[in-house]
Amino acid sequence: MKRIRIIGIIAVLALVAAACGGDEETPGGTPTPNGATGSGALSDYGESTDADQALVDKALGSVEPSDEASWNIILASIARATQDLDQATIDKAMECWGSQQCDTGTGGETVMGYADGGGDTVNVWRAVSHMEAILQALTYDEIGTIVSTEADFNPDPAVHANDIRFLIQRGVDFIVGYPDVGVALADAVKEADAAGIPYVSFSAGWVGLPDQDGALTPGEDYLTVVGEDLCDLGNSFAKVLNDGVGDGEVAILGGTPGNALSLGWQRCTVDSLASGLDLVNPPANKNSTTGDTSWYPPAIPGVYQGLLTTNPDIKGWAYEYADGMNIGLQTYEDLGIPVENLTVALRTDEQDLFCDWADRNEPTYKIWYSAGGNFQSRVGVTAAMLSLAGAEIPAEVVVPHVMREVTADDCDPDRVAPSVSGTSLAPDSVLQLMFGG
Amino acid sequence: MTTTKAPSAALTSFVVGSRYMPVYIALLLLVAVALIWAPATLSGVALRAVAPYGAVLGIAALGQMLVIMTGGIDLSVPGTMSLAAVITVGVGDGSNELIWVAIATAVAAAAAVGLVNGILIGGLKLNGLIITLAVGLIVVGVVNRYGSTFPVQSPVPTGLSDWTSARVLGISPILWIGVGLTILLIVGLRYTSVGRRFQAVGANPVASHVVGVRVTVNQILAYVVAAVFYAIAGVALAGLLRTPGVAVGSTYLLGPIAAVVIGGASLTGGLASPLSTFAAALFLTGLNQMLRTMGLPTALQFVVFGVVIIGGMLVSGDRIVRAVEQLIRERKPDRSQTPTLAGSTGGRAWKEEGM
Numbered sequence: 001m002k003r004i005r006i007i008g009i010i011a012v013l014a015l016v017a018a019a020c021g022g023d024e025e026t027p028g029g030t031p032t033p034n035g036a037t038g039s040g041a042l043s044d045y046g047e048s049t050d051a052d053q054a055l056v057d058k059a060l061g062s063v064e065p066s067d068e069a070s071w072n073i074i075l076a077s078i079a080r081a082t083q084d085l086d087q088a089t090i091d092k093a094m095e096c097w098g099s100q101q102c103d104t105g106t107g108g109e110t111v112m113g114y115a116d117g118g119g120d121t122v123n124v125w126r127a128v129s130h131m132e133a134i135l136q137a138l139t140y141d142e143i144g145t146i147v148s149t150e151a152d153f154n155p156d157p158a159v160h161a162n163d164i165r166f167l168i169q170r171g172v173d174f175i176v177g178y179p180d181v182g183v184a185l186a187d188a189v190k191e192a193d194a195a196g197i198p199y200v201s202f203s204a205g206w207v208g209l210p211d212q213d214g215a216l217t218p219g220e221d222y223l224t225v226v227g228e229d230l231c232d233l234g235n236s237f238a239k240v241l242n243d244g245v246g247d248g249e250v251a252i253l254g255g256t257p258g259n260a261l262s263l264g265w266q267r268c269t270v271d272s273l274a275s276g277l278d279l280v281n282p283p284a285n286k287n288s289t290t291g292d293t294s295w296y297p298p299a300i301p302g303v304y305q306g307l308l309t310t311n312p313d314i315k316g317w318a319y320e321y322a323d324g325m326n327i328g329l330q331t332y333e334d335l336g337i338p339v340e341n342l343t344v345a346l347r348t349d350e351q352d353l354f355c356d357w358a359d360r361n362e363p364t365y366k367i368w369y370s371a372g373g374n375f376q377s378r379v380g381v382t383a384a385m386l387s388l389a390g391a392e393i394p395a396e397v398v399v400p401h402v403m404r405e406v407t408a409d410d411c412d413p414d415r416v417a418p419s420v421s422g423t424s425l426a427p428d429s430v431l432q433l434m435f436g437g
Numbered sequence: 438m439t440t441t442k443a444p445s446a447a448l449t450s451f452v453v454g455s456r457y458m459p460v461y462i463a464l465l466l467l468v469a470v471a472l473i474w475a476p477a478t479l480s481g482v483a484l485r486a487v488a489p490y491g492a493v494l495g496i497a498a499l500g501q502m503l504v505i506m507t508g509g510i511d512l513s514v515p516g517t518m519s520l521a522a523v524i525t526v527g528v529g530d531g532s533n534e535l536i537w538v539a540i541a542t543a544v545a546a547a548a549a550v551g552l553v554n555g556i557l558i559g560g561l562k563l564n565g566l567i568i569t570l571a572v573g574l575i576v577v578g579v580v581n582r583y584g585s586t587f588p589v590q591s592p593v594p595t596g597l598s599d600w601t602s603a604r605v606l607g608i609s610p611i612l613w614i615g616v617g618l619t620i621l622l623i624v625g626l627r628y629t630s631v632g633r634r635f636q637a638v639g640a641n642p643v644a645s646h647v648v649g650v651r652v653t654v655n656q657i658l659a660y661v662v663a664a665v666f667y668a669i670a671g672v673a674l675a676g677l678l679r680t681p682g683v684a685v686g687s688t689y690l691l692g693p694i695a696a697v698v699i700g701g702a703s704l705t706g707g708l709a710s711p712l713s714t715f716a717a718a719l720f721l722t723g724l725n726q727m728l729r730t731m732g733l734p735t736a737l738q739f740v741v742f743g744v745v746i747i748g749g750m751l752v753s754g755d756r757i758v759r760a761v762e763q764l765i766r767e768r769k770p771d772r773s774q775t776p777t778l779a780g781s782t783g784g785r786a787w788k789e790e791g792m
Contacts, residue, residue, distance in 0.1 A: 098585070121584045121683050152581070152684060257735040284734040292735040297590075297678055298685050302490070306729025309483040310475065323590075327678070333602065334486040419590050419680070435588040 041072045045389040047382070051078035059375045059423050063400035066229075070398040077382040080139040081132075081375065081425040089138055094433050096134045097127075101147045104137065108144035110388065112137050112381065113172030113197075115163045117180025119150030123295070124323070124419040124435075125348065125374065126150070126178075129203070131426050131434060133176055133377035140385055147172055153256075153296060157184035164188035167197075174198045174223075174384035176377060182260050183208035186216050198223035200384050202376040204230055206260035212287065215260075219395025223387055226379045226397040228347075230264025233370065236403050237265060237318040237345040238272035240368045244343030247276035250316035251307050253291035253324070261320065262289045265347075269318055280311045293324055300324050304331035312337050320347035322369060323419055326356060340364045345403070348372045352418040355411040367406040372421025373399070448765070455761040457701035457713040459752045463745075464720050467727065475730040478723070488608060489601065489677055491722035492615035493670045495715040497689050498696035499618055500666030502714045503659045505697050506639040508706030509558060509565035511660065514667050514693055516576030517547050518686030521671030523584050526591050526681060533596035544668045550576055551664025552657065559656030584683035592680050601676030611673045615715060618666065622711035635659070640707040696721055699749035701757075717749075 040049030055078050065071040085093075096102035097120065114133055118126035130148065137143045147170050149163035160181045165188055167175050175192055179185040179201050189207050192199045201207060201218075204227025208215025218225045241250050252269055254262025266289055273279060283290040291307070293300045308314060308331055319325055325344060332339050340362050346353075346369040357367055379397060387393045416428060417435030424431070471478050478484075497514055504511040521543035529539035554572050558565045592598070605613055626632035637645045638655040646652045670689070675681040700717035702709035724745060728738045 121581055121589055123682075124590050127589050281732055284737075288734055288736075290734070296684075297680060297682055298674070298688060301678070302726065302729060305483070305486050306726060306732075309480070309486070309726070310477045310730045310732075330602070330679070331486065335482050417588055 040075070041068070042076050042386065042391065045386050045391045047076040047386065048079045049075040051075040051081075055081055055083070055425060059425055060371055060400060061402045061404050061423075063402045066398040066400040067394070069392075069394045070396070071400075073383050073386065073393070073397050074379055074399060076386070077136065077379040078375065078425070080136055080382065081378060082135075082139070083425075083427045085135075085427055085429060089135075090430055090433065093131065093134050093138060093430060096138075096146045096148075097131050097434070100149070101145065104144055104146060106141045106144055108140065108142040110140070110142040110174075110385075111145040111147060111170070111172045112143050112384075113167035113170065113175040113177075114146065114148040114377075115160075115167060115175055115177035116148070116150045117153065117160050117178055118295075119152040121150075122152050124350070124417065125321075125372065125421065127434065128372075128374045128420060128424050128426055128431075129178070129377040131430060132374050132424065133381050135426065135430070136378035136381040140381075142385070151180065153180065153294070157181040160185055161188035164192055164199075168192050168195050172197060173388060174200065176200045176202065176380035176384060178203055178205045179207050180205075180256055180259065182206070182258065183212055183214040183216075186214050186221075189216055189222050193221055198384050198387050200224055200226060200380040202226040202380040203373050204228055204233075204261050204264065206264070209260045209264055212260070212263075217395070224383055224393050224395055224397050226376050226383060226399065227261075227373070228370070228399050228401045229396075230261065231268040233347065233401055234265035234268030234270075235272045236370065236401065238269045238274075240345035240403055241269075241277060241316040241318060241343060242272075242274040244345075244366055244368075245277060245316040246274075248315040249278045249280050249311050249313055250318070251280050251291060251311070251314050253293055253303065253317065253319040253321075253328075254289040255293060255295040255320065257292040257294070258287070258289055262292075263287070265318075265320070266290065277316070280314060281307060291319070293319075293321070295321050295324060297324075297327055300327045301331055301334075304328040305335070308332070308335055308337060315341055316343040316345070318345040322346045322348045322353045322367075323350040325367075326350065326353040329353075329356065342366070344368070346370070349410070349422050350419045351410075351412060351415045351422055354406050354422070355413065355418060357406055358408050358411040368403045369406060370401045370403055372423040374421055374424040374426065378425065452758060452761050452765070453708065456708065456755070456758045457710045459749060459757060460700050460713050460717045460720060463699070463749060464716060464723075467720060467723055471723075471727050475727050478727050478730050483726075485604070485608060487722060487726045488719075489611040489673070491719040492609065492612040493674050493677070494689070494692050494696060494722055495615045495718035496611075496618060496666055496673065497670040498693040498700070498714050498718045499615075499622060499711055500663035500670075501693035502697045502700070502702060502709045502711065503622075503635075503663045503666075504565075505694075505702050505704060506636065506706060506709045507559075507656050507659045508639060508642070509656070509659070510569065510694065510704065511554065511663055512566065512569040512690065513550060513554060513573030513576060513664075515686040515688070515690050516573040516580060517550050517664050517667040518671035518674065518689055519580045519681075519683055520550065520576050520583075520686075521547050521668035522675035522681040522685045523580050523683055525593050525597065525672050525675045527583060527587050529594040529597070530587075531592060531594055533594045536594050536596050539594070540672055543672055544665055547664040547668030547671070548661050549664075551661040554664070555657030555660035558660065559653045580683050590680040590682060593675050597672075597676040598679045601673060611677070614669065614673070618669070619711045619715045626711070636708070639709075692721060693718075695746045695749075699746065703755050721746075 049072050116126055120127040137146055151160045151163055186207055189199050199222040206225050252266055281290045293303050341364045344367045349369045349372045383393050416431045501511055524543040525539045528542045529535050554569055557563050557568045634650050635655050638652050642652045696718040697714050700714035
């Protein structure tokens with residue numbers, strides 16, 4: 001009996017020692033995840049890769065995993081995308097979303113910076129991506145403060161750069177953002193790097209593509225770029241047009257002139273179009289984007305008008321912005337061109353276009369999309385936290401993609417806001433507060 | 438002693454009118470170029486599609502014209518247009534029953550912005566360029582703040598968007614509104630005492646003050662009425678775009694000014710023509726559309742657009758008047774003492790003329 005008691009005491013002491021030792025072994029002051037227990041390939045850094053497969057499918061579709069390092073970070077990010085949030089977390093998320101700076105209430109010492117070239121009040125996609133980054137940050141006890149900036153698509157690159165500089169001065173520990181002005185942000189990003197602040201861009205927001213003048217190198221000049229392999233995405237768009245149109249005129253559209261995202265996929269789309277397809281707006285050269293809409297609603301109708309006026313028989317479009325395509329359809333009405341015999345390849349998946357598609361019930365009008373990608377901001381936060389914990393982060397966190405054909409199921413008439421991406425991992429309870437009025 | 442002969446009425450009209458000729462010549466050139474390189478832009482369907490956007494720019498330009506006639510300039514146009522647009526969304530709240538309340542609120546708010554501009558510039562004699570820039574920035578801040586109180590990319594009431602996409606006699610109602618406002622200004626400036634006094638203030642504020650015209654009131658009035666025009670343009674643009682957003686007016690900073698100047702007005706104040714200004718706005722919109730249709734890269738579009746504006750300025754307004762005067766002098770040397778119509782006050786004409 002005495003022996004059993006001694007064994008019991010030893011066992012308890014061993015458990016206590018193991019529990020205490022766990023913290024000490026965490027490299028570099030590893031974040032202890034709030035809501036996720038370390039398991040899988042990143043368990044040494046307190047991250048779980050046991051993501052809910054349903055959420056993976058929702059965000060990405062039935063994709064083949066990307067390289068192991070990227071895929072593990074993606075899984076770890078989605079593992080934190082809790083859908084059943086308590087009211088206190090929801091309230092805190094809304095507070096942070098509506099403020100330039102907020103205290104998460106955890107007492108953590110890490111300060112997260114979020115730098116958006118767009119903004120919550122100018123674009124739904126930006127608003128949701130910002131919220132997803134906040135929700136992800138709230139799963140880390142170590143993050144005690146979130147500081148957010150937004151440039152509201154200001155055409156002056158200095159505004160975007162100054163947002164980064166403000167975050168540096170504010171003493172953030174890392175910055176997640178989307179660099180709308182591309183290489184024009186290079187100096188500010190390098191200043192962040194020099195200050196020891198990791199910068200992570202998401203949504204394939206390269207600070208200049210590798211062969212662009214002045215481009216920075218992820219992994220060297222900044223921590224990493226999260227996003228799809230842009231050339232693969234461009235090839236996927238081309239395949240949709242090749243298969244769906246066969247012969248005829250097609251057009252491609254992009255965002256801000258020369259931005260890395262559009263340039264990256266457009267180059268490969270142009271190269272992969274079948275010989276039977278006539279691209280009505282080829283780029284001037286390989287360093288130029290074409291069909292520049294700036295993703296800016298007032299600019300979009302004019303671009304469609306310019307193309308459709310001369311080429312009313314366009315049978316296919318490739319564009320990364322579904323809501324922009326929805327705006328473009330107004331031009332079809334204005335010009336009296338029927339929406340039929342049309343194939344559209346898109347990256348994002350805003351619901352209003354899909355519901356409009358369902359309403360039209362036109363069998364020769366087909367849309368294919370990849371994923372809205374809002375959740376990539378979550379991946380950015382987790383990649384940065386892993387880096388702070390000492391993990392090796394690949395220069396590119398490659399997000400796999402698959403093209404999905406729009407069906408009636410893709411229109412959710414009860415969606416809280418029609419322009420919110422269907423693949424967003426922001427819970428409806430949060431979206432309701434953001435967009436429910 | 439040399440006798441100064443006053444020019445005949447016909448000659449005066451010809452010389453004054455000549456300042457507005459370049460825009461119509463430019464329009465003809467645009468049509469000619471389009472016929473050769475982008476004939477599709479001249480199809481009825483294409484023109485109908487682009488007309489409402491031209492009208493929006495035209496309405497904003499008419500407001501800017503009133504300010505420029507007083508020798509001022511208004512850089513608060515983008516903010517004021519955005520303000521009107523977001524109020525239409527926010528107050529309209531997606532309800533057709535609230536459309537008129539929303540429009541009235543938008544116009545009233547814009548008029549308040551104009552009143553602030555007018556008091557600071559006309560009343561306190563502060564620099565118009567700086568004041569309107571500053572007020573515009575404040576308004577943009579207010580718009581962003583107000584825009585965050587309702588869901589981003591919220592739509593205007595469907596009644597408004599349906600109306601803007603409708604056709605009246607085959608043409609967008611926004612174009613008809615633009616035409617109506619143009620006629621209103623032509624009549625008001627040319628045939629009413631208020632309009633003539635307003636022009637006199639623009640041409641020569643000192644002389645106007647001496648003869649008892651209330652210069653300050655006229656200057657304030659210019660900014661208020663101009664802001665109302667911006668509001669109308671903002672509401673119309675919101676209807677066209679359906680989900681306008683808080684930055685909807687941001688591309689309307691320089692376009693209205695370019696239209697006024699290409700339309701023959703002098704930036705130093707004085708004469709301007711509503712008809713030529715509206716025509717210049719249509720020209721700029723048409724040019725923009727043609728450049729897109731021709732498939733020019735975005736960078737080249739900006740370059741060509743800028744070059745054309747510079748070219749327009751080189752051959753419009755005071756320069757053309759002086760050129761015509763010079764031509765007349767050379768042809769009629771005995772009338773070399775004819776008083777200059779461009780005037781010695783930086784282009785302010787001595788004769789009131791609205792057209």
